[in-house]
Amino acid sequence: MWTKTRSADSVPVSGLSIYDPVHLGIDEHGRRVDIELVYRNILFGGEPGSGKSSGLQNIIGHASMCTDCQLWLFDGKQVELGLWRSIADVFVGPDITEAIDRLEQLQKEMDRRYDELDQVRRRKITSVDPVDVIVAVIDEIALFSATLGSKDQQEQFVRLLRDLVARGRAAGVIVVAATQRPSADIVPTSLRDIFAYRCAFRCTTEASSDTILGRGWAQQGYSATAIAPENLGVGLLLAEGGIPRRMKYAYLTDAHIYGLVEHSQHLRTQHAA
């Protein structure tokens, strides 16, 4: 059982809250990298096979151990997030119509929460409120915004995504998104800039790296092109107002995920009882 006096290098696996820091990995000095995800969003980008899913899996792993959040998984590739399917509150495969329906549902829920907050003259939900934080994980953005469906549907998907990233935070809607196509058509500046956390895994060009981190970082020496192809799971993590931090993500094997899923089912059943 996790207690607040745990040692600095252990990672709690039970009794977590989505309001707790989320462990992602270690930096190049061997220090833990934990992020405050609540009230924020995170974007992962990098070439195929660079390790982006280890970023997603760590966040889902944390959320799976929390009884104060819902997991909404949008898996354009169907198999990337599939291991978590049995504990997901919503699971959308490569189906643009369903993805749009679900994002609209999230948008309505966000607006409903803002109406309620407004009525009680508050600006954001907190851990004492009896509402779940919703963690919406989208892998891969490009499949929904540029590959599946019609142009109209793709544009609608991007509009909804942008609105949720821009306005969802205080209403307890967190967007975690990944793309293996870090280009301006998939991640326009207006979308990129509203993610508080951005992480670039290995990229082939400085322009791609800047597409994720923000213009100018490559010129200042922070380019994900410098990550060697064999350094899987290494990324440059940028937090609002900071400088990119090179880090290595913790890696969850399939066996770890099976274990977490089983434990999560147990936690959720206990919580519902």
Ligand SMILES: Nc1ncnc2c1ncn2[C@@H]1O[C@H](COP(=O)(O)OP(=O)(O)OP(=O)(O)O)[C@@H](O)[C@H]1O
């Ligand atoms: N943090 C990590 N530590 C060690 N190895 C890793 C790590 N992350 C990924 N790998 C290795 O790299 C392989 C590819 O990683 P992963 O599937 O996460 O890449 P990806 O960027 O999500 O790929 P895609 O763009 O196809 O979704 C994994 O199967 C694993 O072997």
